[in-house]
Amino acid sequence: MKYGLLAVLWLFIVLAFRTVRSDLFGSRTPARVPSVATAPRTPAPVPGKQPRRRSQARRLVVTEGSLAGTTIGLSDAVVTLGRADDSTLVLTDDYASTRHARLMxxxxxxxxxxxxxxxGTxxxxxxxxxxxxxxxxxQIRIGKTVLELRR
Incomplete structure (x- = not known):
């Protein structure tokens, strides 16, 4: 009984440590590289036909929070939001996770x-x-940070 309780206590400590570590440093996920067979193919543009714009929004603007006034130009790339150093927009918000959200x-x-x-987002x-x-x-709210898509 005594050893079982000790084992459960250590299991709890290990799980708590892993949770704190993953929140602070992010989880390790291997980069996926599409193979030739699974790579998406982009159709060739039709002459005389204008390509459709992906979105009317041209920029992402931080309207509230410690980064208020920050603007990111939008392209066809995914925008990652979070505290991780490799995020597109690195949030200095205590209520943001390492890898919090993404805009696609x-x-x-x-x-x-x-x-x-x-x-939550x-x-x-x-x-x-x-x-x-x-x-x-x-408005997109992540902790105390508020963002908007704008033209």
Whole structure:
């Protein structure tokens, strides 16, 4: 009985340590490189036809928080948000996770996805629980940081 309790106590300590470590430093995920067979193919542009713009939003603007006034130009690349040094926008917010959320270009809009953050990601006051399209001008809240997509 005494040894069982001791084993459970050590298991709890190890799990708590792993949780704190992954929150501070992020989890290790190997980079995925698409193989030739699975690489997506981009169709050739049709002459005389204008390519459709991915989104009307051209920039991501921080409107509240310690980074207020920061602007990021948007392209067709995924925008990562969090405290990790390799994030596109490194948040200095105590309520942000290491890898908190990401914005991905979709068909004519940007899509917001929470990456399993501790405190959640909110779009116009509603918690984001699945990838959600983000209209231009709607507030994205991560902790005390508020962001908006703008034209």
């Amino acid at each position: 270009p979709g068909e004519g809009t940007w899509v917001l996805e929470d990456l399993g953050s501790t405190n 909110y779009l116009s006051g509603a918690k984001v629980v699945r990838p959600t399209p983000v209209p231009v001008g709607q």
